Structure formats: structure tokens, C-alpha cells
Amino acid sequence: MISKLKNDSRDYDWGSVSLLSDVLGFEATGAPMAEVWFGTHPGSPAKLADDQDVTLYKALGRHLDFMIKFLAADFPLSIQVHPNEVQAYAGFLAEDAAGVAIDHPGRNFKDQSAKREAIVAVTEFDLLAGLRPLEKIHSAMIELAGQVSEGPSSLLQRYAALAISADGHRALIGDILAGEHSSSMQLELLQEIATLSQTRAASELIDYPLLALMTKKFGADRGLLLALTMRRFTIAPGSAVFVETGVPHCYLSGLGVEILSSSDNVLRGGLTSKHVSAPDFMAMLDIAASLKTAPQQPTQIVNGLSRFNFGPIEFALHKIAVSGANMLIDFGLPGESILVCTSGELAISNSLEERVVIRRGEAAFLSADAKFYSIAGSGEGYLASSLSS
Numbered sequence: 001m002i003s004k005l006k007n008d009s010r011d012y013d014w015g016s017v018s019l020l021s022d023v024l025g026f027e028a029t030g031a032p033m034a035e036v037w038f039g040t041h042p043g044s045p046a047k048l049a050d051d052q053d054v055t056l057y058k059a060l061g062r063h064l065d066f067m068i069k070f071l072a073a074d075f076p077l078s079i080q081v082h083p084n085e086v087q088a089y090a091g092f093l094a095e096d097a098a099g100v101a102i103d104h105p106g107r108n109f110k111d112q113s114a115k116r117e118a119i120v121a122v123t124e125f126d127l128l129a130g131l132r133p134l135e136k137i138h139s140a141m142i143e144l145a146g147q148v149s150e151g152p153s154s155l156l157q158r159y160a161a162l163a164i165s166a167d168g169h170r171a172l173i174g175d176i177l178a179g180e181h182s183s184s185m186q187l188e189l190l191q192e193i194a195t196l197s198q199t200r201a202a203s204e205l206i207d208y209p210l211l212a213l214m215t216k217k218f219g220a221d222r223g224l225l226l227a228l229t230m231r232r233f234t235i236a237p238g239s240a241v242f243v244e245t246g247v248p249h250c251y252l253s254g255l256g257v258e259i260l261s262s263s264d265n266v267l268r269g270g271l272t273s274k275h276v277s278a279p280d281f282m283a284m285l286d287i288a289a290s291l292k293t294a295p296q297q298p299t300q301i302v303n304g305l306s307r308f309n310f311g312p313i314e315f316a317l318h319k320i321a322v323s324g325a326n327m328l329i330d331f332g333l334p335g336e337s338i339l340v341c342t343s344g345e346l347a348i349s350n351s352l353e354e355r356v357v358i359r360r361g362e363a364a365f366l367s368a369d370a371k372f373y374s375i376a377g378s379g380e381g382y383l384a385s386s387l388s389s
Helices: 019-024 056-060 085-097 134-145 150-163 168-178 183-197 208-218 223-227 278-284 287-292
Strands: 002-006 035-038 051-055 066-073 079-081 117-121 125-131 230-235 240-243 249-261 267-270 299-302 305-307 315-322 328-331 337-350 355-359 363-366 373-386
Touching: 002 056, 002 337, 002 355, 019 066, 019 249, 051 056, 066 337, 066 373, 079 223, 079 278, 085 278, 117 125, 117 315, 125 240, 125 287, 134 150, 134 168, 150 168, 150 183, 168 223, 168 267, 168 278, 168 287, 183 208, 183 223, 208 223, 223 267, 230 240, 230 249, 249 315, 249 373, 267 278, 315 337, 355 363, 355 373
Parallel strands: none
Antiparallel strands: 002 363, 035 066, 066 249, 079 249, 079 267, 117 240, 117 249, 125 230, 125 249, 299 305, 305 315, 315 373, 328 373, 337 355, 337 363, 337 373
16 A cells, blocks of 8 residues: 655754754744654654544554654754664663653663664754764864863863773763763863853864854753764765664754664763763663764665665665656565655555655655555655565
């Protein structure tokens, strides 16, 4: 079947007042509009457009193992990591056994699923993802140490030494999150960084304007120090960054399409008013994967159909681009899929003689029951598909 989907925006405080309405045609609410989910996750299940009393989950009778969403950010999200399969299962059972309610603000594991994700830029998209090489972190800490007073400078020199120690990234990030070497000194350091960032231009090693933006929203937060350890990317429309489990990341600004495992498991390390669990953040942290994180472009399969390479995981993402001179005819799906339209309109038909048209900001579920699909029209979109057997 082909089913057109609907859902409401989720109004998180980091969302954009205008991006979803200006670019994708959603009706503005006057409040920050952050995300629109298309999937079966109970946190915000998509509904059938022609019968909004029926969710996609109810129509299918089961959950999908992925979802796709529009994400619009005006301010930095939290610095966070996500668990792998073993970590999610163990964490969920442990919190259940401890009697922590699913909706408790201190709950880390909302479900038993791993969470991998990728963000594709619809507008220019700015983010922190992965970790910088140790030598750059060391140099940044030393440079900053020369800009602050004696006590905070000594703490930065400690961080610099940890960065080039045997345990490198893990030792440094763990020390920042633990704050055990005089929390008052760390607070003094963060306050001085906040003050410095207001008047300094970016140097080769330290992005002071970014730190100033973070300070405006979160004050003297340990996330300022974590940000110094992370890589920053500004990706053009059509480019993607894949975030494996255990990779620290923080979306900063822009409109994107996000494909992810159908999970809401988030372990936060900073830049948030929500629960931060330093031990869980450190337990999830994957240094090797974090050092490999980088933007990518999709590989063209045929004219109008390209695929991103996220490796052997549970979902796939294709870019669709059609016009009057270029249609996609009779192609097979990798598995059950959801197609979102980011510009123009896409006319979807299948070998069962079903047809649906979606326009910018709209989405449709495509069942793998049909052997072939065709897409015509004039527009672009992204096709998220399950690869699970």
C-alpha cells in the first residue's frame, strides 16, 4: 500500500519559529517548531492523512524499526550520545528494575533499542559531531589557558595533559564530566570562558562565537568544555553526517531530514536543562567511531536516485530527484519505506495500481508488498527504508 501520512510538530525550545513553515510549508504556530516525526514510535506516531484517528502503527499492526523526521534547529541541542543494542537492552531493564518510570525526567532509557541516526541538510546545517584529534584538543586547551586567570589556567593545563595521556579522549572527557578536581574551579573557568567568548573572534583552534552562542542559551555549562573536544561541520543541502552509537553530537542550526532507529534513548553530557548522567555518557562513548565521523555525499545509482553509505545497519536512505525530463520507473524498495518530500511534488505509484501525490513537507508510507514503484513529478525527497529481514 501507499499511505499518505500526517503528524504535528514537536515544539522543543531549541526549534525554529520559521524554518518548517518557510521551507516546507507547515502552518506556523508562533512557537518554536522543532521536529515532525514519521514512523510508529509511541512518542509521536504518524497518522494516516485520510483518517487521522488511525496511526501508522495501528494500520500496520506492528512497529517499524526506523523513523524519519524533519528537524529544524535555531539553537544548539544537548551534547549527547546514544546506546548500542546491548547497552540499550541492559539500561532499559536496569531502570525498570529500579522502578524508574518511563516518563520520569531522570530516565535515560525509554526503550530497548539502539539508536543510530543521520542528518541530511535541507538548508545549510551546522553541527558538532565526533571528536577532534588529541593534538588539536591539547593545543586548544593550551591556547585558552593563556587567556584566563591563574586558577582556571591550571585546570586547563591539566586538561591539556590528559589529552596527550595514554587514555587521551576518554581521560579528558571523563574528567570534564566528573568535575572532581574542584568543581568551584571548573565553574570559575566556565564563567571566564563565557566572558571571553563575548568579544573574541574565532581563532584557528577555538570557535569563540560558537561558545558565545552556547553561553547565551546555557550559561556556564560543562558543554562549553566538551565542545572544545568535538568537530564542527557546516554541511550544504544534500550532504549528510551519519552518527553511529556512542558518537557525541550536538545539532546547532538549520533544517534537515533525520533518519534514525525507532528509539528515543538519549544520554546527555551538557548544554541542557534535562537530566545529565555522566557515568552513562562515558559508558556509551565510542572513541573509535567518533574519530571517523565525517560528512558524506550520496552515490548515484541511476539518474534521480542516489544512496548514502551508512554501512551495514538497520536502515538505508536514498535521495530522490525527479522532473518532467526524468522519472524513476519500476524500481524495487530495499524494504518498508517512508518517503518525505522536501521541494516540489512527487507522484508515487506502484505495481498494485495505487497512486499518491505528496508535496513539500509531506510524507508517505510505501509497503514492500508491491514489487515495483515509480516516482514522477518535479521535486526532491528522501526515501528511508528498513533493511531488517
